[in-house]
Amino acid sequence: MRIAIYGAGSTGCYLAGQLCLSGFDVSLICRPAIKQKIITHNGITLSDYQGFLHTVMPPAMITDIEQAPSAYTPFDVVFVTLKCHQVSSIRDSLIAITHSNSNSSIVFMQNGLGSFDSINESISHCTRLQGITPFNVLQQPNGRFHKGTEGVFTLQQNEHTQTIQTAMQAQGFGCDLHQDMAPVIYGKLLLNLNNALNAITDLPIKQQLSQRDSRRQLAGAMTEWLSVCQAANITIHQYTKVKPKWLPVILSLPNVLFTILAKQMLDIDPHARSSMWEDIQAKRKTEIEYLNGAVVRLGKKYGIDTPVNSTIVEKIHQREQQL
Template identity: 60%
Template sequence: MNIAIFGAGSTGCYLAGELLMAKLNVSLICRERIKRSIIENQGITLTSYQGLHQKVMPKALITELATNQNIDSNSNLQNKVNPAPLFDVIFVTVKCHQLAAITEQLLQITHSQSSIIFMQNGLGSLDEILPLLTHRHVSQGITPFNVLQQPNATFHKGTEGQFTFASTQHTKAIQQAMRKAQQSECILVDDMAPVIHGKLLLNLNNALNAITDVPIKEQLSQRRTRKLLSLAMKEWLSVCKQAKLPLTQFTKVKPTWLPLILSMPDWLFNLIAKQMLDIDPKARSSMWEDIQAKRQTEIDYLNGAVVNLGRQVNVSTPVNAAITAGIKQLEQGQTVDIDTLF
């Protein structure tokens, strides 16, 4: 398989690293900044809160997609002109709002038997582009853990979890390669819808983490901010119940129990949910990274999606509406006081 990671940032580079550890043929389609960092540091370094430390080099680093493009090869880092490559599998790791702009490029670098696997969180990101990809095998995947980009082309996994993909011929081959290498693992499922819904329950914290501007572990150690997260989760669970949407369980307890556990006093939460705090002390959400970098966030597909779907099924979602409004303020460079937001 000729595999590409399209839009290789934090998650994309970590995914590339795990695939490369499995001896798979992986190229990165990335920004010039990422390419330069990888070349200068002679590869991608993967680290994790569990002690992983591994360096790998992609087959190619691609910064421009055109008829002819510059490719930096692992074996020869001199620029050279090549025809546009065709990939058998493309993992798309760009932000939700960027998908429409790359659809034509995805068609140009794939063939009729190619798999395009979209790794976006939240709801609704594929609605606009799916009709344009009818001659490709399209599926979804998720990253159920936190990845923080660090200096020197280092990407750090700060929380537990494994990449999860829809079960296809290509992803089965990828899973087999990962198991053979015994350095990483992925999960395959037949129906991604419950997985997407269950992941959204956890992703509701992305925005709160950006608003509180503290590491996730510190945020979860404070009942005040846990309570806000529990209320946001309750709203999504109510929407799912009303809309009859199933949710995959990602934690040790059922999704419906999470709000109750998060609302507990600190001493009881620390006792019962100790594993929930077994994360890197420096881990932060990707939305926090976006706000710091002054990038547009995916709030409309996360908390904003809860609000929109709640409106459709007549379920009130004031907490998620307030969180969405807070992120919109941060995107515009304004300050947000969490005490006056709710």
Template identity: 60%
Template sequence: MKIAIFGAGSTGCYLAGELLMAKLDVSLICRERIKRSITDNQGITLTSYQGLHQKVMPNALFTEVEADTPKFDLIFVTLKCHQVSEISEQLLQLSHQKSTIVLMQNGLGSLDEVKQALANISAQPRLLIQGITPFNVLQKEHATFHKGTEGEFIFANTPHTQTVQQAMLSAGLSCTLAEDMAPIIYGKLLLNLNNALNAITDVPIKQQLSQKQTRKLLSLAMKEWLAVCQKARLPLAQFTKVKPQWLPLILSLPDGLFTLLAKQMLDIDPQARSSMWEDIQAKRKTEIDYLNQAVVELGKQYQVNTPINAAICAGIKKLEQGIPVDIAELL
């Protein structure tokens, strides 16, 4: 089984690393900068808050999809949400009719965009499924990718992903296969509402969550999404040791009590930051339209007010333009 990681950045390289540790045939399609870094450092180095330190080398590295680029049986797309609909022709060229394409985007909307884009250019269907990365990955120097929070990759259950799971289990790794990805996507969005706040505060997640002011904002943003889900009857998967509905209450607790409970809920590396923080630092467009803005849009559809998520979106739009944002303004 030939596997490609299309758009290999932080999470894509970490995924590639785990698949390579599982002795699978993995190629990367990435930016020239990533390819050069991997080549110069003789491979990808994976580290984690649990002490992992492993170096692996992909089977091949590509920076362009060309006529002679091979076809793959399984393609993981790890580009940002707003980039995915632009690569439909490349996905067709990289795949065959029995290929599985796994969209690894956070938030809502990218799956429908890709389905529509592929339908517009080809009558030959491809199996499109979803997957997520429920943990934080920080890109460091020397082609090093650091897992900063707990969790394991989740993919929709198909024959190709079953093969991946078996290989990972044989290597002492693990991933989860799901029959229904919708509750997982909705549940993950609840946690991803913090991505923007982490970018705005410009501090590691653990430090950010120690500040009651930003916890209050996150709590209010989560309450809005939970209200939308209740009105729209959307099921939410649980990613922490407490039910999703309890998270806003826990975030509202006094600092000492929150810190005590947080340690039991989710392991977080002291240096972990969100991918949106990385995008802002690199002056790249963020995924805000598929995260907090998606909450705002669904809120309008189901007549649920979402002023906090709207304010967070406005803050990120300012940061994208290089305008500083004070967290107090959002409150």
């Protein structure tokens, strides 16, 4: 099975590393800076908050795919790990680097809502799947990509992803499969509402969650999304030990009670930060419109007020304008 990671940044490199260690032929489609970093440091170094550390060199790294996509042998599976707002622009490249006889799978790994719809109907020659990364990956010096929170790659199920799951699990890596990804993605959005708040506070996630005022903002954003889901009759997947409706209640507790009840939430790397924080620091456009912005749009559609998420969106746009 030939696999490509299209848009290999922090998450894409972590996925590529696990796939390489699981025995797959993996090509990174990435920026020249990423390629040079990996070459300079003799591979992709994966680490996590539980002490895992391993370095692996991907078989191939491609930086010119958009100029000459047809020059490459088609891939069996392509994982798209670009940001949401970049997905629709790569349609022609995806068609060129996949089999024309429906034998390829493209797995879109974006957070939030909307980016999959922007490209799904325009690609009909292969299987289109969705996937998510329910954990935090932060790019660190020396070609190291660090997983700072718990979770495993979660993919929509088909023959390709079943083969990938088997190989990854044999190496000790988790990989979850689901037939219906909609509840999974809606449930992940509930947790991803903290991405922007983490960028705004400019603190590590663990430190941010230790502050009650910040948790109350997150609780408010989550409550709005839960209200929208109820109004729209949307089912959301449960990621934590408690049901989603109880998360805002727990987040709003005084610090002492929160620390006792939310030990699992705080079992993260003390330096972990959100991908949106990383985007702001790197002066890149964020995915805010596909996260908190999606809550605002659906709130308007279903008549639910979303003042907390609206304020968060405005604050992130202010930071983007300063880039």
